[in-house]
Amino acid sequence: MSVSATTRPRREGEVEGRDYFFLSENEFRRWVDEGWFLEWAAYSGNLYGTPRRAVEQHLAAGRGVILEIELEGARQVLEQCPNALMIFIMPPSLAELERRLRGRKTESEQSIAIRLARAKEEMDAVQARAWPGRRQFDYVIVNDSVKRAGEELARAIERTKEEDEQANSR
Numbered sequence: 001m002s003v004s005a006t007t008r009p010r011r012e013g014e015v016e017g018r019d020y021f022f023l024s025e026n027e028f029r030r031w032v033d034e035g036w037f038l039e040w041a042a043y044s045g046n047l048y049g050t051p052r053r054a055v056e057q058h059l060a061a062g063r064g065v066i067l068e069i070e071l072e073g074a075r076q077v078l079e080q081c082p083n084a085l086m087i088f089i090m091p092p093s094l095a096e097l098e099r100r101l102r103g104r105k106t107e108s109e110q111s112i113a114i115r116l117a118r119a120k121e122e123m124d125a126v127q128a129r130a131w132p133g134r135r136q137f138d139y140v141i142v143n144d145s146v147k148r149a150g151e152e153l154a155r156a157i158e159r160t161k162e163e164d165e166q167a168n169s170r
Helices: 025-033 052-060 071-080 094-104 109-127 146-168
Strands: 004-006 020-022 037-043 046-051 087-090 139-142
Touching: 004 025, 025 037, 025 046, 037 052, 037 071, 046 052, 046 071, 071 109, 087 109, 087 146, 094 109, 139 146
Parallel strands: 004 020, 087 139
Antiparallel strands: 004 046, 037 046
């Protein structure tokens, strides 16, 4: 799992370098300017990005890397890594997403509204197969149960590894 950088404030219990790299907006913009991100985007009033170096190191060592990103970031990743496995994980409904966000008790009303609006845009785009970029997602997983969604994610990754191994052995 990659560790993203963000400009949002740290939540209680979050650890620098484990949960996120917490940057000021100026630091984040400097990282963008210096090309340190594989992808980055504004989301819910904050900036988020995936540091490039760690991803490249894992891939060079033969390890897969999971990025937790939104559609703009996914488009950027596909531009640089056209063979990346793309999986969109979505909540079963906007009402359930709202219940989950409120249950965390970490979001303001404004943040919840922004996140719900963005989630609706993304879910609509993925379901209509109209998100930015020529290639669409390889899998769409509905996270109605963490256990079931996790199993489905593991199967999708394993299936892709097997297909890659078969293609490489030809």
